[in-house]
Amino acid sequence: IDKTNYVSRPPVVTIMGHVDHGKTSLLDKIRSSRVAAGEAGGITQHISAYTVNKNGNDITFVDTPGHEAFTSMRVRGASVTDIIILVVAADDGVKPQTIESIKAAKASGAPIIVAVNKIDKETANMDMVKAGMAEHEMSPVDWGGDVEFIGVSALTGEGIEELLENIIIQSELLELEADPTALAKATVIEALQVKGKGAVATVIVQNGTLKVGDNIVADTTFGRVKALLDDQGKAVKELGLSRTGQVVGLGDVPITGSALVAQKSASEAKEIATTRAEHSRAKELSASTKVSLDEMAALIAEGKIKALPVILKADAGGSLEAIKASLESIKNDEVKVKIISSGVGGITEADIALASASDDCIILGFNVRPTGAVKTKAKSEGVEIKTYSIIYALLDDIKATLSGMMS
Ligand code: GTP
Numbered sequence: 001i002d003k004t005n006y007v008s009r010p011p012v013v014t015i016m017g018h019v020d021h022g023k024t025s026l027l028d029k030i031r032s033s034r035v036a037a038g039e040a041g042g043i044t045q046h047i048s049a050y051t052v053n054k055n056g057n058d059i060t061f062v063d064t065p066g067h068e069a070f071t072s073m074r075v076r077g078a079s080v081t082d083i084i085i086l087v088v089a090a091d092d093g094v095k096p097q098t099i100e101s102i103k104a105a106k107a108s109g110a111p112i113i114v115a116v117n118k119i120d121k122e123t124a125n126m127d128m129v130k131a132g133m134a135e136h137e138m139s140p141v142d143w144g145g146d147v148e149f150i151g152v153s154a155l156t157g158e159g160i161e162e163l164l165e166n167i168i169i170q171s172e173l174l175e176l177e178a179d180p181t182a183l184a185k186a187t188v189i190e191a192l193q194v195k196g197k198g199a200v201a202t203v204i205v206q207n208g209t210l211k212v213g214d215n216i217v218a219d220t221t222f223g224r225v226k227a228l229l230d231d232q233g234k235a236v237k238e239l240g241l242s243r244t245g246q247v248v249g250l251g252d253v254p255i256t257g258s259a260l261v262a263q264k265s266a267s268e269a270k271e272i273a274t275t276r277a278e279h280s281r282a283k284e285l286s287a288s289t290k291v292s293l294d295e296m297a298a299l300i301a302e303g304k305i306k307a308l309p310v311i312l313k314a315d316a317g318g319s320l321e322a323i324k325a326s327l328e329s330i331k332n333d334e335v336k337v338k339i340i341s342s343g344v345g346g347i348t349e350a351d352i353a354l355a356s357a358s359d360d361c362i363i364l365g366f367n368v369r370p371t372g373a374v375k376t377k378a379k380s381e382g383v384e385i386k387t388y389s390i391i392y393a394l395l396d397d398i399k400a401t402l403s404g405m406m407s
Pocket residue numbers: 017018019020021022023024025026036042043044045064065066067117118119120121152153154155156
């Protein structure tokens with residue numbers, strides 16, 4: 001590779017760990033914000049990112065959810081990052097999603113720093129956390145291992161300076177560099193439909209500079225950058241190395257985790273996207289998914305299993321993916337959830353039409369609501385719409401419905 005134009009770039013740091021161990025609170029303390037206080041159900045349900053400047057150094061942080069349903073977001077968070085901060089609550093120790101996060105972190109190959117949070121609590125027990133982590137090949141430096149453990153409190157701010165210093169030291173060791181003059185290459189960490197804007201992708205720039213007017217391709221969709229918003233939602237002309245923000249201008253919502261790449265020309269961007277779209281259509285038609293759906297249909301027809309048909313709509317690609325995976329994994333031998341259709345965006349009349357064509361189909365909306373006209377149509381067609389803002393409320397409700405269907 002020609003490294004003539006390379007310059008050092010800020011580190012991308014992903015925060016991972018078990019639910020409620022204090023990831024969002026820690027980031028709130030670092031950037032003096034209050035995100036955690038405003039979250040539905042007190043849990044993080046989206047991946048988010050922002051850049052902060054601490055003591056002259058820029059650091060891009062990625063916050064991930066700790067609730068068990070969001071495995072794919074954690075894996076994605078771990079895969080875009082340079083450094084991982086594993087948050088473990090000092091009063092709670094190693095928990096299932098701590099272990100899952102360790103695995104995702106190790107698989108990504110990024111260096112890991114353990115932040116033992118809530119050390120302000122009377123019940124805090126650093127040794128308990130260290131012993132628990134050591135069982136998962138995460139031995140602390142002061143126990144002869146190679147993992148840095150830093151006691152912190154998102155409440156009092158204790159230990160946070162030390163944590164930030166450690167991040168800077170780690171990033172210097174990594175010698176992170178990229179070429180700001182190259183055609184941009186970014187990773188889509190979230191994607192959604194916004195009224196009046198169309199598809200909006202949240203990205204982290206890995207190489208080059210993403211500019212308004214760039215021809216871009218992401219997954220099977222393409223377009224031209226119409227607008228860029230920085231991590232504060234402010235319109236900007238470009239996003240530089242390791243910067244995060246939102247891109248407006250893609251024709252459709254790309255799959256989260258896909259690469260968004262600038263191309264020399266609009267025709268090249270289109271060509272790449274269309275070729276990929278053809279391949280993925282061919283894949284969809286290939287045996288695996290079709291057969292299993294047919295098999296399921298046959299079993300249902302024979303009365304061997306019952307199915308609860310649902311149409312799923314969510315506000316963003318990440319939540320859609322998490323809910324789909326959770327619904328499909330509900331283990332129940334007699335009754336299954338059958339997702340007839342799913343997508344990012346509001347509940348539409350087309351969804352009602354599809355639901356009314358299928359017996360007992362319900363529409364599930366996550367952070368999306370039907371308009372008045374859609375509600376009226378649903379009523380007249382006898383279609384039930386259920387909306388939720390907390391993922392476990394949705395899952396608990398569906399589990400209860402399935403139990404009710406068992407004979
Ligand atoms: P998820 O994203 O849902 O997995 O949770 P999280 O890890 O982001 O934790 P969050 O920031 O939502 O904090 C969970 C709870 O712990 C909240 O009630 C916080 O106020 C509390 N909390 C977080 N950090 C600390 C801390 O350092 N000390 C004390 N005492 N409480 C804390």
